[in-house]
Amino acid sequence: MSRLNLEEIIKAGQVLKGVINKTPLQRNDLLSEKYICNVFLKREDLQTVRSFKIRGAYNCMQSTPHDKLSKGVVCASAGNHAQGVAFSCKALGIPGKIYMPSTTPRQKISAVKRFGGDFIEIVLIGDTFDDSSKEAQARCKKDGLYFIHPFDDPYVIAGQGTVAMEILNDMEDPVDFVLGGIGGGGLMSGVGTYFKNLSPATQVIGVEPQGACSMKEALRQNQVITLDTVDTFVDGTAVKRVGDLPFEICKEVLDDIIVVSEGKVCTTILEMYNENAIVAEPAGALPVAALDLYRDKIKGKNVVCIISGGNNDIERTPEIKERSLLDQGLKQYFLINLPQRPGALKELVVDVLGPQDDITRFEYTKTNNKEKGPILIGIELNRKEDFQPLIKKMKQKGIQYTIINDNPALYDLLI
Numbered sequence: 001m002s003r004l005n006l007e008e009i010i011k012a013g014q015v016l017k018g019v020i021n022k023t024p025l026q027r028n029d030l031l032s033e034k035y036i037c038n039v040f041l042k043r044e045d046l047q048t049v050r051s052f053k054i055r056g057a058y059n060c061m062q063s064t065p066h067d068k069l070s071k072g073v074v075c076a077s078a079g080n081h082a083q084g085v086a087f088s089c090k091a092l093g094i095p096g097k098i099y100m101p102s103t104t105p106r107q108k109i110s111a112v113k114r115f116g117g118d119f120i121e122i123v124l125i126g127d128t129f130d131d132s133s134k135e136a137q138a139r140c141k142k143d144g145l146y147f148i149h150p151f152d153d154p155y156v157i158a159g160q161g162t163v164a165m166e167i168l169n170d171m172e173d174p175v176d177f178v179l180g181g182i183g184g185g186g187l188m189s190g191v192g193t194y195f196k197n198l199s200p201a202t203q204v205i206g207v208e209p210q211g212a213c214s215m216k217e218a219l220r221q222n223q224v225i226t227l228d229t230v231d232t233f234v235d236g237t238a239v240k241r242v243g244d245l246p247f248e249i250c251k252e253v254l255d256d257i258i259v260v261s262e263g264k265v266c267t268t269i270l271e272m273y274n275e276n277a278i279v280a281e282p283a284g285a286l287p288v289a290a291l292d293l294y295r296d297k298i299k300g301k302n303v304v305c306i307i308s309g310g311n312n313d314i315e316r317t318p319e320i321k322e323r324s325l326l327d328q329g330l331k332q333y334f335l336i337n338l339p340q341r342p343g344a345l346k347e348l349v350v351d352v353l354g355p356q357d358d359i360t361r362f363e364y365t366k367t368n369n370k371e372k373g374p375i376l377i378g379i380e381l382n383r384k385e386d387f388q389p390l391i392k393k394m395k396q397k398g399i400q401y402t403i404i405n406d407n408p409a410l411y412d413l414l415i
Helices: 006-015 029-035 053-063 080-092 106-119 129-143 154-170 186-198 214-221 244-253 262-276 282-298 314-328 344-352 384-396 408-414
Strands: 025-027 038-043 073-076 096-100 120-124 177-181 203-209 256-260 302-307 331-337 358-364 375-380 400-403
Touching: 006 053, 006 154, 006 186, 025 154, 029 038, 029 282, 038 154, 053 080, 053 154, 073 080, 073 129, 080 096, 080 106, 080 120, 096 106, 096 129, 106 120, 106 314, 120 129, 154 177, 154 186, 154 244, 177 186, 177 282, 186 203, 186 244, 203 214, 203 282, 214 244, 214 256, 256 282, 262 282, 262 314, 282 302, 314 331, 331 384, 331 408, 344 384
Parallel strands: 038 302, 073 096, 096 120, 177 203, 177 302, 203 256
Antiparallel strands: 025 038, 331 375, 331 400, 358 375
16 A cells, blocks of 8 residues: 555544544633634544554554564654554564654653553664654664554554544534644644545644644645754654655645744643643644634634644643743843942842842852853743833843843853
8 A cells, every 4th residue: 555545544443443542522612712713622632542643553553464563563753653553562462662762751751661561672762753763764674673654654644544534423513624733744644635535625734843844844845855953842743854655645635734833832731731621742732822823714613623642741841831931922031231330230120120020040150250240030021011111121221131032042052
């Protein structure tokens, strides 16, 4: 099977019966009211391995001739595909070697061990998915093992397409928009194929993080390209190069790609947890984060957001909050040179900062000359509109400053 058709997705649905959860499709009242439409969440965060990836992994391993799997399988993954393969290895009694980036959150690594048990071996290598994938494929050639690709495989894509099958089975009214995250492109290839066959009027929208727009760039250049670097924060979609087959399919089935900042994703993660008690990983929050950019188009429509996974490490919460505040303009970092006069620091605190502004970081950059060295200061604002008045007051007081937020190199060095 080199391409993908509707029948293969339907067949995958039969293969997966009794193996996966039929996850709920829930209308979200808060989001529906916010965007003046009907927003439904496809809760793949409630899947057996807390992500949709088990669908493609199990369908691929079950559908592949057994003689190809007899020596064992290998996969590369940022976490969720690894869990799907690990689960499938144990369920089918097939040994597997799981290659994961060294940057993979600890929670996902623990989950892979739990689902695979004694049937799997974990190898942490490389900084990105692409790094670990190269090592995994080299291992396959060396030992004659079978590679279970996370997205560039027709059986995997067919398995992911069963998400769309469940959505259309559960929806009583037509679906106007369906939004899902894109890493390598497997999910939206399968979802898009199913929708364009059975609900061609539905707008199929892919969503990518700003730091890893490999599909958007590939479609712009009309060829698969390799990004030089990616921001690995949205680890489930941090892919430098999309799959060849997903690219060909997405060219036909995608109506648009929305790009959202990692900071916006963080804000959405916090909102989903605080307002709906939904634990979404960064990739899982992408579709909801994109709704702001489609606000006018979705008004009055039926919109489905695929919450692709809920494997979020609670230890990342401080970073998520920090990125959210920065994205909203509520957290500002400065290097400040105070005037060389008594009481200058007191003036900064009393006369410059607003009554609800909070100093979250304060340190002297020169411990041996505190009086003349610049001060590193982090300020959390109550409203982003308070930023310009703050700048105006610093100028009036003769305070020399450098805004670190505007300087990525300086921010990475100091913060």
